[in-house]
Amino acid sequence: MNQAIKWIPRGYSGGWTKPLTSPVLGPEYGTSFDMQVLKEDGKYRMWFSWRPVNLIGYAESTDGITWTLPRVVFTPDPSSDWEAHEVNRPSIIKKDGMYHMWYTGQMFPGNETRGSSAIGYATSPDGITWTRYNKPVLSPEEKWEGISVMCPEVHWDEKHNIFRMWYSGGEMEEPDAIGYAESSDGIQWIRHSSNPIFVPDSSKFCEMKKVTAGHLLIQEDWHYMFYIGFDGDGRPSCCLARSKDGISGWERHPDNPVIAGSDGYWDHDGVYRVSVVKEDDGYSLWYNGANYPYELIGYARHEGFDLGFDSMPERNDGGYRGVLNLI
Incomplete structure (x- = not known):
């Protein structure tokens, strides 16, 4: 019998903390995941899968x-040939008094043979009652997108008058890389010629298998992207990178992953997609953590606005905390 030691991502780093020991949504509602949180007039609004x-x-x-x-606000369309079985992973912005939502529509979710995922679009005057655009606005076409495009993240660029989308493509269960597209109306999208614009880094074990589900925080001269990195064993954690234009020249955080599962807690098996809100004194972050078979929504906090790219030395352990004995 042989024994080896493997480093696995544990806890948090980069100035982030988990102030709570339990999720903020669940488990009484079953698996809740991949959320979007907006703060309006002192109230937090969450749309979740x-x-x-x-x-x-x-x-x-x-x-x-x-x-x-x-409460239920958006359901699958049973008559559809692309979103009849499940809708999830919303990205929501408010523009000109209207809410705009891009989401993932799925057929046979989790089935790598029969399944497919595409990105849909809907609008609402209040964020509760939605009118859908009945066709997908982005479907898998390029080779790297495989059978699935999903996890949209959309921002309105006021300076250039365009919608900007970061999305994931590849396999059905968990996509493999992140692409980028632009649109003048939120419906007709033009993919970037360099897609995918963000791929796994094989030198970083914490993300060597897949990168997916980017969430963008755009401020000052930087695009900060929180994304899921899947390690060589398929374990997910939240990593962070930044880029000047949100497309090229990505710089990974020196202490990735910044949010990972914690031993003995409800998020033991890993951390998936996040949503971040900038507060007066720092950042609030919501994430879906896993303790299979459940995924639930948790909360993390960052005091202050220095996210640590220039002030923290790079770890020499590949971004991992804690050890796991393998027999």
């Missing part, structure tokens, strides 16, 4: 921790 009912749910909070009873 609700796996037991295959749709998008909604909840509100005054502190980002205690949430109202979730």
Whole structure:
């Protein structure tokens, strides 16, 4: 019998903390994952993927921790040939008094043989009642996109009057890399010629298998992207990178992953997609953590605005904390 030691991502780094020991949404609602949080007039609004009912749910909070009873706001279209089975992974912005949502529509989710994922679009005057555009606005076409485009992240660029989308493509269960596209109306999208614009770094074990589900924080001269990195064993954690233009010249955080699962807690098996809100004194972050078979939504906090790219030395252990004995 042989024994080896393997480094695995544990806990948090880069100035982030997990102030709570339990999730803020779940487990009484079943698996809740891949959320979008907006803060409006002192109130937090969360749209989240609700796996037991295959749709998008909604909840509100005054502190980002205690949430109202979730309600259903967006369901699959049973007559559709591309979003009949599940809708999830919303990206929502408010522009000119209207809410705009891009989301993932799926057929046979989790099935790598029959399944497919595409990105849809809907609008709403209040974020509750939605009118969908009945065709997908982005479907897998390029070789690297495989059978799935999903996990849209959309921002409105006021300076250039365009919508900017970062999205993931590849396999059905978890896509493999991140692409970029632009649109003048949110419906017709032009892919970037250098797609995928963000791929796994084989020299970093914490993301050597896949990178996916980018969430962008755009401020000052930087595009900060929080993304899921899958290590060589398929374990997910939240990593961070930055780029001047959000397309090229990506610089990984020296202490990746910044949020990972914690031993003995509800998020033990890993951390998936996040949503970040800039506060007056730092950042609030929501993430879906896994303790299989459940995924639930948790909360993390960063005091101050220095995200640590220039002030922290690079770790010499590949970005991993803790050890796992393998027999």
